[in-house]
Amino acid sequence: MNNKKEKQKNILQKILEILKTMASKPSGLIGLTILVFHVVLAITSPLYVPHDYKAIDPTLMLTPPSSEFWFGTDSLGRDVFTRTILGGRTALTVTFFGSLIALLWGGALGIFCGLVGGKTDDIVMRIIDAFLSIPWILAMLLIVSLLGTTTLVLIPALGFFYGKGIVRVARAATHDVIAKDFIVSARARGHSNFSIIWNEILPNVRDAIMVEGAMRWSWMLLGFSSLSFLGFGVSPPTPDWGLMISNARGLMSFAYWAVLAPIFGLSTLIIGINLTADAFAKALGIDRSTKAPV
Amino acid sequence: MKTSVQEIKDLTIGFQSQKGEQISILKNISTTINKGETVGIVGESGSGKSTLALAMMGYVKHGLFTISGQCMFHSNNLLEMKNKELETIRGRKIAMIPQNAGQSLTPNLKIGYQIDEALKLHTDLKKEDRDKKISELLNKVRLPSPDTMAQRYPHELSGGQQQRVAVAMALAGSPELLLLDEPTTGLDVTTQAHVLELLNFIAKDTDTSMVYVSHDLGAIAQVSDRVIVMYSGEIVLDGPVRSILKNPIHPYTYGLLKSIPKLTLPGLPNSMSGSQPQPGSIKSGCSFYERCEFSDDNCKIKTPTLEYINDLNTYVRCFKHKELTNQNDLNSQTVKSIENKILKNEILDLSNVSISYAKQKFLEQLFNKIEDNNPTVKDIDININKGETLALVGESGSGKSTILKSIAGLLKTKDGIIKFEKDKVLSNDLKERDNSYLRAIQLIFQNPDESLNPNHTVEEIISQPLRLYFGLKGQELKNKIIEVLDKVRLGEFYLTRYPRQLSGGEKQRVAVARAFAAKPDIILCDEVTSALDVSVQAAVLNLLQELKEDFGTTYVFVSHDLAVVRAISDRVAVLYQGRLCEIGPSKNVYKFPSHPYTEVLLGAVLEPDPDIKPKLVAEDIVEEKPPENGCSFQGRCPRILGDICKNEVPPWQTSESGNLIRCHIKIDDLKNQQSLN
Incomplete structure (x- = not known):
């Protein structure tokens, strides 16, 4: 039991150390700050929203920013500020769990293919290649129109489509360690494939996969917002940045505020995640600039 | 009066630590390289010998900087020159031959083109003259039919030939000083001897000064006029090759020479304890104090200076050198002779084993057969007795590691049977082998950096076989790990260390401990000492022998180093191109x-x-x-x-x-x- 506690303490220490290294550079610090701000905002925003996000008031249609409505109102007279601070909630939740699923299945399949090699690897990778060649948005639209736009459909679907890339990264990372003698040694001892993956390979490829997962998160966020923009993501009246941009873009020439606020929210979040992922990679000793993304 | 080519004056190179301290890698180096002289710089890894060689070219690695001193080439201080100025010297006046020629040649350019590039850069010759010069150079390094050779790509040449091409390129600018960084490490023994002989000839023929950097005292002995021994960034001994190697008056050199196994002396060499201190850890006193068998309290307090000994024409950094002047026991050293209890029952029997790397064709896959009339390894018949050490010797490509892999079940045999304890046939497929057979045969690899998982602690590494074969858990597991570590002379505090926190020798000890944790009957050792420094090599060999005497384990020992094999084995099998040439008791084979x-x-x-x-x-x-x-x-x-x-x-x-x-x-x-x- 003592051992376990010590281990937990070690892990905690390691995480703190990584965070410290990440924050030691300006880009990492900025990225982390933005990300933390967005996450905190998404969790706590319902507690202090100034207005009701779905209260429609035709008399207040497209009012410019004022002390009452900080970011103005949209075409239905709803408060843009309220909708903006609430608008990241669905996107963040869906994509967070989506990238977690992508990470899990992509990582597991990638490591497995890298380890077993041979025909199994060939067949699986060709299937992955085939999926990679299909524009994801087409396939997503098909799934969404068949099964509906509930989060229970969106999370696994996004997780599946964004996991394909992770398979390739995990497989390549596995190939880096598979030729090392400690794997040969484990094989010669007679360990099972599962034990080799869990004990010998995973600790060595974990970092690469986690960084890739963080990167995929920002891509998925963009993807999810695109879906909402096209009307296949979040259903109204739930506030969502993609949907807000889509609704307000026609009125951009005279009511810029309604489109500017969600754009600001979306772009800062994506930049924040990207900067954090880069800093995370550098803190773990993986330099993404030397490795081309697959 | 000899004319000097290069003079290094009081050179100190170091780096800034995270705490802001200046830590020296090279400390107050002063030496002179004369015209036509061949100087060997010897030291173990981390002694600063490569840093010194690079400084001789006016290059200081990124992160390091010159703290004080000069590196004079004729009347220029190389370390203060600008890159543009250095370009006129590098290649033309001072050339370098890197360790691994295969990696230093561009793979997609022909040999002739690459030498031509060097000529264009370093000489003012015209095109026709350059072509003539290329074949002249290739002739000089004794490559057969230079004109066809110039049309080849690097991968079409053997390792020795690639090294020759690197020599030819270095000679293109007819330099005054040639720096060679481990020029023959990684080459086969026969190739190594040939390349060194060639370099010797070139040095005499062209009157070029040469500086050899190597950890291999054998190679240094063959080529140098003068030897500089480095330890922990300092010159500890500097003098003529004969006086250094025949009468080493510094305890480090003395210990180093004693730890090298020799063909003429059967048995295990003495090992030196400890390892080189970390840069910056020695504040006062002699840096070799910890490992020295001659030291006293004075050595711990006072720092020795480089002292000139007239009779031997040698500089030495030691207070105790007089005690060593009369120590003449290098060749009559007391080596531990090995005595193995060999039981006449066979533990492993390879009969008629052939192994092929040929890919199965489609039809052969269906019938699970391999058609290959000329397999990589063919007709190997070896019986190994219990408690014996059998060595497999040969150059690269002789199939010695291939045979080991087959015994371990990692590689399928094409024909033949491998039997364990006389009657138990070992399956060709690792998955079909019984766990008890897997446990009985363990492997130790060449390079502990690769054979230990970098993300596991020592505890996790050693627990793998214990959990797999004996199902140990909790406190029982931990006790057993400590017991195993103790057997390889590592204390309990190593449990939480990661491989990167260990020295080369300690890592290999952990690898040995992992193999012994399985309580094996047979241990397959694949070049286990070739990645280690000589003093560490001797310690690992001694450890393996002691463990063998304790447990009665059988070793199959693969090595290219005949002297190491001579020291540890009972029987030797010599292989060439995957075929047995000779087998017999080691004393007879030699x-x-x-x-x-x-x-x-x-x-x-x-x-x-x-x-x-x-x-x-x-x-x-x-x-x-x-x-x-x-x-x-x-x-x-x-x-x-x-x-x-x-x-x-x-x-x-x-x-x-x-x-x-x-x-x-x-x-x-x-x-x-x-x-x-």
């Missing part, structure tokens, strides 16, 4: 008569003694494939008889002392021929 290939190998061994020159009997051609018919060694054999060697597989013959030799030449004839040399 005596004549022997198979012509063994003779070539033995002749090429470099002893750390300038008076024992290697005998170069055969050409160092590299054959890519074993010949389909006849004797495997026909392509390089200096004693080839004629068509019989090309057409018929030679028979096994037993010599009077009991070793088996596979050769067409009659034993008595072999004996007569070999005794003539």
Whole structure:
């Protein structure tokens, strides 16, 4: 039991150390700050929203920013500020769990293919290649129109489509360690494939996969917002940045505020995640600039 | 009066630590390289020898900087020159030959083109003259048919030939000073001897000054006029090669020479304890104090200076050098002779084993057969007795590691049977082998950096076999791990360390501990000492021998180093191109008569003694494939008889002392021929 506690303490220490290294550079610090701000905002925003996000008031249609409505109102007279601070909630939740699923299945399949090699690897990778060649948005639209736009459909679907890339990264990372003698040694001892993956390979490829997962998160966020923009993501009246941009873009020439606020929210979040992922990679000793993304 | 080419004055190079301290890698180095002189710089890894060699070219690695001192080439201080100015010196006046020629040549440019580039840069010759010069240079480094050679790509050449091309490129600018960073490490013994002989010839022929950097005292002994021994960033000994190697008056050199296994002295060499101190950890006193067997309290407080000894023409950094002047026991050293209790029952029996790397064709896959008339390894018949150490010796490509992998079940055999304890046939497929057989055969690898998982602690590494084979858990597991660690002389505090926090020797000890944790009957050792420094090598060999005596384990020991094999093995099997040439008790194999290939190998061994020159009997051609018919060694054999060697597989013959030799030449004839040399 003592051992376990010590281990937990070690892990905690390691995480703190990584965070410290990440924050030691300006880009990492900025990225982390933005990300933390967005996450905190998404969790706590319902507690202090100034207005009701779905209260429609035709008399207040497209009012410019004022002390009452900080970011103005949209075409239905709803408060843009309220909708903006609430608008990241669905996107963040869906994509967070989506990238977690992508990470899990992509990582597991990638490591497995890298380890077993041979025909199994060939067949699986060709299937992955085939999926990679299909524009994801087409396939997503098909799934969404068949099964509906509930989060229970969106999370696994996004997780599946964004996991394909992770398979390739995990497989390549596995190939880096598979030729090392400690794997040969484990094989010669007679360990099972599962034990080799869990004990010998995973600790060595974990970092690469986690960084890739963080990167995929920002891509998925963009993807999810695109879906909402096209009307296949979040259903109204739930506030969502993609949907807000889509609704307000026609009125951009005279009511810029309604489109500017969600754009600001979306772009800062994506930049924040990207900067954090880069800093995370550098803190773990993986330099993404030397490795081309697959 | 000799003219000096390079003069290094009080050079200190170091780096800034995270705490802001200046830590020196090189400390107050002063030395002079004279014209036409060949200087060997020796030291173990981390002694600063490569940093010194680079500084001689005016290059300081990123992160390091010159703290004080100068590096004068004629009247210029290289360390203060601008890059533009250095360009006129590098290549033209000072050239460098890197360690791994295969990696230093551009793979997609022809050899001739690459030498031409060097000529364009460093000489003012015209195109026609350059072409002439290219074949002249290739001729000089003794590459056959220079004109066709110039049209080849680097991968079409063997390792030795690539190294020759690197030499030719370095000579393109006819430099005054040639720096060689471990020029022969990684080459086969016979190739190494040939390359060194060539470099020796070039040095004398062109009157070029050469600086060899190497950890191999054997190679240094063959080529240098003067030797500089480095330890922990300092010069500890500097003098003529004979006085340094025959009468080393510094305890470090003395210990180093004693820890090298020699062909003439059977048995295990003495090992030096401890390891080189971390840079910056020694504040006062002698840096060798911790490991020195001659030290006293004075050595701990006072720092010795480099002192000139007139009789020996040598500089030495030691208070106690007088005590060592009369120590003349280098060649009569007390080596531990190995005594293994060998039981006459076979523990492992390889009969008629052939292994092929050929890819199965579609039809063969269906019938699960391999059609290959000329497999990489063919007809291996070896019996190994319990408690014995059998060594497999040969150059790269001789199939020795391939055989080990097959025994371990990592590689399928094409034909033949491997039996364990007389009657238990070991399956060809690792997955079909019983767990108890897997436990009985353990592997130790060449490079502990690769064989230990970098993300596991020592505890996790050693727990793997214990959990797998014995199902140990919790406190019981931990106790067992501590017990195993103790056997390889590592304390309990190593449990939480990661491999990167250990020295090379400690890592290999952990690898040994992991193998022994399984309580194996047989341990397969694949070049276990070749990645280690000599003093560490001796310690690991001693450890393996002690563990063997305790547990009665059987070793199959693969090595290319005949002297190491001589020290540790009971029986030796010599392999060439995957075929057995000779097998017998090790004391007989090292005596004549022997198979012509063994003779070539033995002749090429470099002893750390300038008076024992290697005998170069055969050409160092590299054959890519074993010949389909006849004797495997026909392509390089200096004693080839004629068509019989090309057409018929030679028979096994037993010599009077009991070793088996596979050769067409009659034993008595072999004996007569070999005794003539």
